[in-house]
Amino acid sequence: MTNAVDTVLSGLADIRDQVEEFYRDLHAHPELGLAETRTSARVAERLRDWGYDVTDGLGGTGVVGVLSRGTGPTVLLRADMDALPVREATGLPYASTVTTTDRNGDEVPVMHACGHDVHVSCMLGFARLMALAEDAWRGTLVVLFQPSEENGDGANAMLDDGLTDRVPRPDVAFAQHVLPYPAGYVGVRPGAFLSAADSLRITLYGRGAHGSMPHSSVDPIVLAAMCVLRLQTVVSRELAPTSPAVLTIGSIRAGTSPNVIPDTATLELNVRSYDDTTRAQILDAIRRCVRAEAQASAAPREPEFETLTTFPPTSNDADTAARLDRVFRAHFGDAATTIDLQTASEDFSEIPDAFGTPFCYWGIGGTDPDRYAEAQRKGTVNQDIPVNHSAAFAPVVQPTLDTGITALVVASMDWLASEGS
Structure with missing residues (x-):
């Protein structure tokens, strides 16, 4: 298989400049989820030029290319295309200056x-x-470019649009993500890798009154404060210390005047967990605690709970992950390792799950290695290294792109390499 990988990678030097040019242009022209029209059009055009059978417009802006080379396994690989509503602060010459209107009509x-x-x-x-x-190589290659991963609805949008009927069923599926590790790094992990994520909106009901007459009210702001404090005990006191989870209350909204007690307060919160049992335990505890606090406050109405977004846990197939770990270590040497458990979330697993296909998701580094090493020496990695979703997040172009391309080749060729290659 090594010779076959080398054969594929022998063309990397010839296309490197084109890949880097495409990357800088794409970075300068980001698009939000389900609005990736420019990105998907450029992707589809290139795939067609290279001989792929292309289906575009899947789930709105999704693109799939299929390339067959005789009898053999089918391998699916996914890349997500959407950007974030963040104002860039990297100072790069190709930094984004794009503004747009989001789904809510906001600029x-x-x-x-x-x-x-x-x-x-x-x-x-x-x-x-x-x-x-x-x-x-021999077999079938499926390259899938997914919209709207950040909103958690892009994978299902493609599935709802008939993805499983439009491409061959894969024998294995892969995806990768650039992370704030040193560029050149490749990390895989068997089993739980990315957390499930659930975002909720909770509306608390009180009874409004004049600020000078609090005895006439049921103050939803006080109720909200009690809920915030109580909910912090769900992870710390109801879960075993060996069960990792995060519960974050990211938004509290109530009232419009310092001298008016409002009728309602709204909390928005996010939960991260790694298995269905823990996930259900936390979500049940949230409802129990909030309802109990509302009852203790004599709220006139039961709280309302609305699910805003939900992401499944990403749990790698153990055999597939072990196989990839082996070939990554053989190719990348010390740069390949077992990656830490991640608290980020993804919807990629919806796709292989719909096919009933085993999958593996891995991480690559994108931080300048010297900068990372200096921060590590000073013990300031968390302070000095920008992370994903930061306005300062800017992967170094190389060796990040070469590593990502190479990892995709090494992984897929372990299934697709011709016998004797």
Whole structure:
């Protein structure tokens, strides 16, 4: 298999400049979820030029390219395309200055603050190399460019639009994500890797009154404060210390005047967990605690709970992860390792789950290695290294792109390499 990988990667030097140019252009022209029209059009055009059978417009802006080289396994690889409503502060010469109107009709800045521009560029570089090296592999390659990962609805949008009927069922599925580790790094993990995520909006009901007559009210702001404090005990006192989870209350809204007790207060919160049992335990505890606090405050109405977004846990197939760990370590040497458990969340797993296909999701580094090493020496990694979704998040172009392309080649070729190659 090593010779076959080398054959595919022998073309990397010839396409490197094109990949880097595409990356810088994409970074400068980010698009929000389900609005990735420019991105998907450029992706589809290139795939068609390279001989892929292309279906575009899936789930709105999703693109799938299929390339077959005789009988063999089918491998699906996914890249997400959408950006975030963040104003870029990297100072890069190709920094985004884009603003647009979001789904709510608000004018927002847009930035590739999560690295999806890296994912798309690496996938296109990989797709080009695989098309060029037609004699090095056998089987079917499915390259999938997904919209709206950040909103958690892009994978299901493609599935609802008939994805499973439009492409061959894969034998294995892969995805990767650039993270704030040193560039050149590749990390895989068996089992739980990314957390499930649930965002909720809770409306608390009180009884409004004049600020000078609090005895006539049921103060929903006080009720909200009690809920905030109580909910902090769910993870710390109801879960075993060996069960990692996060509960964050990110928004409290109530009232419009310092001298008016309002009728309602609204909390918005986010929960991260790694298995269905813990997830259900936390969500049940939230409802129990909030309802109890409302009853203790003599609230006139039961609280209302609304699910805003939900992401499944990403749990890698153990056998697939072990196989990838082996080939990554063989190819990348000390740069390949077991990655830490991540508290970020993804909707990628919806796709292989819909096919009944095992999958593996891995991470690559995007931080300048010298900068990371200096921060590590000073013990200031958390302070000095920008993370995903930060306005300062800016993966170094190289070796990040080369590493991402190479990882996709090494992973897929372990399934697709021709016998004897």
